[in-house]
Every structure is written in structure tokens, then in C-alpha cells.
Amino acid sequence: MTQKMNVTKPGFDVLTETDPDNITFSSDYSTLKYDVSGTIAVNYTQGTGGFTQWDASVPHNLPYKPFFMAFVDTQNSGTYVIAPYRQRVLTRLEDFHCYADGTNIGFTVGQYSAGGVGTARTAVFRYFIFRNNLGF
Amino acid sequence: MSQRVAVSKQGVDVLTETDPNQYIFHSDYNTFKILREGTVGGAVGTPSATYEVAHNMGIAEPFYAFMYIEGAALYEPLNSVFITNASVNGTTGVLTTTFWQLTAFNNAGTLTLNVNVPNPDSLIIKYFIFARP
Numbered sequence: 001m002t003q004k005m006n007v008t009k010p011g012f013d014v015l016t017e018t019d020p021d022n023i024t025f026s027s028d029y030s031t032l033k034y035d036v037s038g039t040i041a042v043n044y045t046q047g048t049g050g051f052t053q054w055d056a057s058v059p060h061n062l063p064y065k066p067f068f069m070a071f072v073d074t075q076n077s078g079t080y081v082i083a084p085y086r087q088r089v090l091t092r093l094e095d096f097h098c099y100a101d102g103t104n105i106g107f108t109v110g111q112y113s114a115g116g117v118g119t120a121r122t123a124v125f126r127y128f129i130f131r132n133n134l135g136f
Numbered sequence: 137m138s139q140r141v142a143v144s145k146q147g148v149d150v151l152t153e154t155d156p157n158q159y160i161f162h163s164d165y166n167t168f169k170i171l172r173e174g175t176v177g178g179a180v181g182t183p184s185a186t187y188e189v190a191h192n193m194g195i196a197e198p199f200y201a202f203m204y205i206e207g208a209a210l211y212e213p214l215n216s217v218f219i220t221n222a223s224v225n226g227t228t229g230v231l232t233t234t235f236w237q238l239t240a241f242n243n244a245g246t247l248t249l250n251v252n253v254p255n256p257d258s259l260i261i262k263y264f265i266f267a268r269p
Contacts, residue, residue: 007141007163020169020267025141025161029169029267051222051231065211067202067264084216093231095217101210110219112231134262135175136204136211 004028032067033131035060041076042109042123047092049115057104060129067132068105072096073124083107083125091115096123105129140164169267171197177204177260180253189247191265196242198266201249203238207257214238220254 007025008014017023025031044054060066070083074096085096091114099106107125141163144150148158156165176187204211205218212218218236225232234254238261241248249261 009166010138020171023169024163024166026169029171030173031167031169050224051233053219065204069213084213086217095219097216097218099210099212099216099218106210110217110222112222112224114229134202134204134211136202136260136262 030132035062035066035129035131037126037128039124039126040107042107042125044109044111044121044123046094046111046119046121047113047115048111048118049113051110051112053108053110055106055108056125057106058127059104060100062129062131062133064133065100065102065136067130067134068098068100068127069130070098070105070107070125070127072107073126074121076122076124080126096125098125098127170264171267172265173263175260175262176249177258179256179258180251181256182253184253185251185259187249187251187261189249189263190245191247192245193265194244195268196244197268199240199242199247199264200266201238201240201261201263203236203251204260204262205236205257206259207255208236212236212238214240 005027006014006023008017008023012022040056040058042054042056071080072083072085073080083096083098087094093112095110097108105127109123142150143160144153145158172191201214202211219233221234223232236254237252239250
């Protein structure tokens with residue numbers, strides 16, 4: 001008989017329950033294993049005209065390519081959306097983008113605007129890096 | 137008294153701590169379980185590529201994915217736009233871009249992964265299907 005460790009939700013029989021939605025934890029199913037989180041700011045200028053890109057990165061310090069997620073506060077206002085995120089306002093298209101390689105998690109603000117005054121902004125990316133190896 | 141299984145972080149009292157962020161695991165809080173994971177991919181040409189993963193789970197569970205682009209030696213999360221070229225027409229002001237983008241949708245039977253391909257390359261897509269909490 002295969003041995004396992006299971007914890008079910010209250011009211012569900014741990015010995016007979018088979019629906020994973022009713023099981024809080026099961027050794028049959030892997031989970032996302034949390035490593036580190038943090039924030040990084042990308043300073044950009046809104047409405048400068050043409051296409052421009054601003055970049056920042058953080059090392060993930062893992063010997064493989066890890067699972068990660070990011071959220072972005074596009075104008076340091078305290079409101080976050082999930083990255084990648086694209087917004088279009090009248091004459092401006094902005095991409096808040098994230099990617100990774102074997103060393104770093106990268107964050108990019110890409111902007112196309114038809115022109116304008118050029119207002120200094122700061123996008124704050126909050127990232128979560130997990131120990132799960134993507135295997136690339 | 138309710139029984140529970142809990143593992144707190146080092147230095148945190150497992151018997152008294154109430155902040156869930158101080159626990160490694162706590163049976164009061166469901167975990168984000170990975171029901172299924174796998175890879176698809178290979179050589180791709182313009183303008184796009186589509187992969188279908190038949191899971192037949194009977195319900196559209198939450199999902200996520202990453203795409204590794206071999207020519208660029210980097211990987212992107214789902215929905216990310218990786219622009220490879222951008223130009224602005226000096227007369228019309230129209231922006232033209234070429235980009236990689238992985239999008240996906242899931243239903244009760246199939247996870248479908250679509251890739252916008254700007255130039256021929258080779259890629260690997262790692263997908264995850266999670267259990268609903």
C-alpha cells in the first residue's frame with residue numbers, strides 16, 4: 001500500500017476523499033515552494049514621444065530557471081496589478097513587462113507615445129521567486 | 137478543541153502565532169496544489185503556433201505557464217509581450233512592433249497555448265494546472 005500524507009478540509013474524510021479541491025495538503029501534489037520576494041523600482045518618463053524602454057533586474061541566485069510572479073504599481077500609487085500589464089491611454093501605450101534568464105529576473109517599462117511634455121514616473125514591481133525549477 | 141497540523145518559521149511560536157505569513161504550512165489554510173505540469177514546444181515559424189494539452193479534468197482549473205525562447209535565451213511568463221523590433225512611421229506616426237507573446241485559455245477538457253511568433257526559433261513552454269482552493 002502506498003503511504004502518503006493528507007490533510008483534508010473540515011468535514012471531509014481524509015481516508016476516502018479523492019477530490020483535490022477538498023484536500024488542504026497532499027503528498028500526491030506538489031506545491032509552489034516560496035523562496036524570496038522583494039520590490040524594485042523602474043524610473044521612466046511618461047509621454048516623451050516615440051518608442052522607449054527602461055530596464056531593471058534582480059539576481060534570483062538559483063542555479064536553475066525558477067518559477068516567479070510579479071505585480072506592478074505603474075505610478076507608485078499603492079495600487080498593484082499583475083505583471084505583465086499593458087495600458088493604453090489616448091496617445092500612449094505602455095507595457096510593464098517581466099522576464100527571466102539563468103541569472104536574473106528582469107523588469108521592463110516599454111512606452112510608445114505620440115509626444116508630450118514628458119512626466120517623470122516610477123513603476124514599482126513586487127516580485128515573488130519560488131524554488132520550483134522550470135527545467136528549461 | 138480543534139486539531140490541526142502547523143509548521144511555523146524558525147523563531148516563531150507555533151502554538152501562539154496568528155499571522156499566517158509566519159507559517160510554512162498550516163492546515164487551516166489551503167495550499168495552491170499543482171495538479172498537473174508538463175512541457176510542449178519545438179521549432180516554430182511565423183506567424184504563430186498553437187499547442188493543445190488534453191487534460192479532461194471536467195472543469196477549467198486555474199493555470200499558468202512560462203515560455204522559453206531559445207534564440208533569446210530567456211523566458212517569459214504568460215501574457216508577457218517581448219518586443220523584438222519597434223519602429224515609428226515618420227509620416228503617419230503609426231507604431232509597428234514584432235513581438236513574442238504566450239497566451240492561453242482553459243476549459244473542462246483542454247488547455248490551449250498560443251504563441252505569437254515574430255521570427256523562426258525554438259521554444260519550450262512549461263505549463264501548470266492548479267487545484268481551485
